[in-house]
């Protein structure tokens with residue numbers, strides 16, 4: 001329990017608007033709770049302090065949007081490459097293979113129980129590499145990790161860095177990593193491929209050019225980072241995954257196109273509020289085969305909107321099949 005002096009200091013600092021003292025007393029309480037074995041409470045309190053500090057709200061309630069703005073503004077130079085949000089996504093929104101699900105759950109468990117791990121001399125996993133084809137949930141996973149851990153999510157647009165000179169880009173990366181160590185959050189470095197060159201470009205020649213310099217700087221920053229933030233890097237190009245890259249990460253998750261079971265699960269999760277009892281799943285799964293999660297989700301929504309327009313709760317097999325075929329047609333045209 002907090003001592004009487006700590007409670008008084010909390011109330012006093014709140015009354016005086018002394019945010020720094022308020023949080024410092026809260027952290028003292030978290031420390032003594034950890035020492036007396038109440039590790040879970042200590043972790044929760046630390047997380048609350050971190051979130052409060054990020055918001056810079058001084059005790060006032062701010063909506064998630066205004067909190068996001070408060071985080072972004074101090075780093076005006078980063079506006080071009082960084083966006084901030086407070087995702088509310090949850091793991092139950094995702095349809096995943098058991099293997100991918102288990103890995104994400106493991107990251108969340110280690111993050112939630114990091115004090116326990118630290119008291120045993122271990123560090124929680126926090127440098128995460130996600131690879132796989134488009135539309136399989138890599139970016140969504142970063143949102144889910146932030147949503148589940150109640151952390152702000154910072155998304156770094158690596159593709160915007162390549163338009164800058166190498167020096168400018170490295171300076172921006174340094175600012176991003178300063179923020180990584182100052183503010184606990186989930187930092188998504190989306191589409192690492194952008195730093196290496198265009199698809200089809202020979203990776204060896206790209207690595208020798210300015211893209212190669214940038215990626216080496218990025219990996220250097222990544223390696224040096226010892227912050228409490230979670231760093232998520234995504235790539236579509238599995239050929240990038242050599243040992244030199246992989247050793248910088250605590251965990252690698254490979255995403256694949258959805259299997260029959262995952263397609264079924266995805267549609268059920270997306271259309272929770274609809275009656276799916278009449279759906280012939282084997283036909284739906286075979287028509288959806290080869291499409292990404294994103295495409296299947298879009299088709300499910302298309303079919304459900306048809307039901308809404310028709311004033312029905314039930315989604316028909318034929319509507320799902322038509323929507324899936326429509327998505328497939330669209331893909332053919334755009335490829």
Ligand SMILES: Nc1ncnc2c1ncn2[C@@H]1O[C@H](COP(=O)(O)OP(=O)(O)OP(=O)(O)O)[C@@H](O)[C@H]1O
Nearest residue numbers: 093094095133134135136137138139140293294297
């Ligand atoms: N595993 C999943 N479960 C549920 N919905 C998903 C899943 N994967 C993707 N989606 C849906 O598809 C959308 C796009 O997915 P996301 O942006 O995460 O794909 P990605 O793997 O990052 O693709 P890219 O490689 O093109 O960046 C999500 O916002 C979500 O609506």
Ligand SMILES: [Mg+2]
Nearest residue numbers: 138139190234
């Ligand atoms: Mg993505």
